[in-house]
Amino acid sequence: MLRLCHLVAAASTASLVACGPGDGGARPAPAPPPASPTWFWEHAAASGLDFVHVRAHQQRFWIPETVTGGGGFLDYDGDGRLDVYCVQGGDPVPQNQTNEPNRLFRQEADGTFTDVTDTAGVGDRGYGFGCTAGDHDGDGDTDLYVCNLEGNVLFRNEGDGTFTDVTEAAGVGEPRWSSAASFFDYDRDGDLDLFVVNYLNWKPEHELPCQTSYGERDYCNPINYNAPTRDTLYRNEGDGTFTDVSEQVGLGAGTGTGLGLACADFDGDGRVDVYVTNDGMPNHLWLQLEPGRFTDRALLAGCAVNSSGAPEAGMGVHAVDVESDGDWDLFMTHVREQTNTFYRNQGSSFADTTASTGLSAASVPFTGFGLGFHDFDLDGEIDLFVANGRVGLWPPALSETDPYAEPNQLFLGRGDGSFEEVPGGGAPAVALGTSRAAAFGDVDDDGDVDILYIDAHASVRLLQNDLPRAGNWIGLSVLGESTAAALGATVRVRTGERDRFRIVHTSYSYCATNDPRVHLGLGAAERADEVEVRWPDGQGERFGPLEAGRYHTLRKGEGR
């Protein structure tokens, strides 16, 4: 029989005082941060980004309201400057035509932004979640895919500042509730396929009257709806159309409540795999064990559930090589009382080594969504930013205006695989919000990584990185045969005896599209001695040496 489990949302409390400073003093960086550091200055409104996200005009406690809030960076007009796209919520009622539109902001030469939504034709009004950018038709410009509650949208970039909605012709209008997506070339045929993560088979009539143990109406756990769904893989046919090959490639073997994804070759066999975080259900690790056939190996690989065997509330995820050992580790965010989790790639399996990273206890009070590993201070060691915001009423509230608001967090990489929290999240002056998507990119092209994040039911935030630099940097635009980013390529950057590995990708974090350029802090190194690119088709090329302090374009066929 059907049991209605956990109809009453779990309720407990969070600390009035956010996490305190780390122990300090252990960081070997050349220029230790000040005691109360401001790493980032918030410039959204000042630069013309006036997007205000709407979770719901009338709060109904319907579950879509808890996870909406996407957006990120893309260079839609090819001028070399990052533009911004923000995905709007609205009201999650069926067939709603009255939502405010998504918005596209073009970055001008002076660093300000101009709303070009109408001109560009990308003002979709679906109740939205994530988005992803990539050149699906190989014409050299960046196209845009938007994930919605009802019917996703593919905007083809016409190369003249406008887009055309080609969803129907392309056959990618996934009707299910989608949260995130990624362009990647799974079959190595030279064009970008599309993986779409779906969340729930949900309709308003499935809503349930969940409450906190204080008796207040609150959002339900997704598991209450008993309605997991399958993810979708669209194969690019190379003629502007896609074919849904989900069942054919094996995705029908697993349903879930997907919110995040990471595409990378996790088992080192040369074929790209997909990791999907599920909310309250075991995560999926879709390994491409044979060409064109995916098998979920998450449980056996040890990255489906936590170390006790319990599924956790997977939100955002980033595939990253924190230890510089050449394989892709996974870090994902979770709901409060669960730690965010770092899975270290051991080759054929993963080990939950969160505790030894120092990222465990600091995450327990908060609900993480967006995240990104970047070397924000350019000391040569990768750091971490986590965007937090509650999904339920857990007293005490930390903000008088938003009961779901939580502080975001910034962690300094110590260089040994562990991290130390920066008080105030690096932006202590910014008001708390219920953060969802966090996107990363060098928006002002000054050589450090900035952050855009979407607070649910609040104004968009742009954190510009103004920290005094602790070292040199290098940026790489890794391009395929067109002028668009070679999504899925991997890069090994050698400085002295040290290698650093990165993926060229736009889809990581939560519901975000990110700067596809590879950006590295080099610490004291003054150049990259060698850069090796492994292209999505498996071929490799070497470039360099490349001097620090600037962006380099690495084009396929121009290396050695």
Add this chain to the structure above:
Amino acid sequence: MPLRPTILATALAALLACGGGPADAPPEVVELVHTAGVDEGVVALIAEHVARARSRPTDAEARATLAMVFEANELWSEAEQAWRDALAFEDENEVWRYHLAICARQRGGAEEALELVRRVAKALPDMPGARHRLGAMLLEAGDEAGARREFEAAIELVDFAPPCYVGLAEVMVRTGDPARAAQLCRRALALDPESKHAHYTLGLAYRDLGRMDEAEVELNKGLNASRRYLSDPLTKRIERFRVGYTVRMLEANRLEKAGKLPEAAAILESLLLRHPQDHTLLNNLAAVLTRQGKTDRALELLGRAAEVTPGEFSTHINLAACYLDMGNFPLALENAEEACRLAPKVGQAHFVRARAYLALGRTGEAYAELKEAAALDSTAGIFRALLGEVAGRLGEHDAAVEHLEAAIRMMPGYLPAFAVLCRLHHGRGERREALEVLQRTRQAFPNHPETAALGRLLGAQ
């Protein structure tokens, strides 16, 4: 939304306790100011104990009892403050400090909780609960050597407690000794064969030993595990204060999963006295009663649920299941149809419709429904098991084997899937495959009569 008054009261109490009040004044008694919507039984119990504490403002025991009431009903913030108040009067009470740590951890204070439990374990080295919990916390904090020390100490104190062995096994997995981990997990499972955490950890150990088939079985058995903690001198007392709806519902759910149906039903019946119109409660109690064979009472409750919340798909699913058990197949199908109409994307609705079709002999339609159910929810092993059985009946042998093998992977403790698969192979003259399934069945259910029956069927005694 404004800051809730209960929080302000708690914060004020905390400030006073920190030295903001008069020098010798006892801290204000913590209370639940904002009571609207809180379970009436909880509110009444809290009011009683608040009054008691106020009448004896310097009585540490009264403060501690109030803390227990809050903790029992998962009002963690208030419980934490009440424990602090109690300790302000009796700072040497380490068991109270232990519970302060539990509450602090629940509200997110992981680091403070660790320090508190560390202090308790030092002061009370013979308290197994504290040693075990400290081990778990140290493991979470990355101190494997410390965790090992604590789990080993806990085993010395209570060598019959499975969680201590599982904790130590986790340390062994992390430190690269899977053989020892497997040994510890098997010890835990000998003490408690149902320990999912032990199964999961054993799966990890087998994986690291390269025993992949066994690993997959154990990992699946361990899915949805949760870490268990040992009881302490206050556990039973605190349990008696669990009167709140949420905690009682969860407790009933836990008991039902453990097969303790009368105990689960008793809790739900007592809740129903206070919440006679609660749709969830009516459904959950009906589910338990149906499992006990008390279908008349279940039907009555589901009828009430349908009146309270008409058009609710879950009630129709449960009604269909109940009618199936009663043998009233047309009514079962009618309710299943309604459930599918209300929730066409819910796998359970299609599953119960498939069962109704099967009962009515409409096997082909049942097969289609089961495929739909499995496509909608691939995590439900029971869908795959029945799908396999029906595929076998329809002569789709390969599909049947695939579905039954999937069901066994997903539900390694579900004997019927093994039995159907074994019989399927036997029926097709595939003796080698049938014997292989029998071997797996014997490993998983060595003493079950059905295992013996399969052995007799295959002539492999």
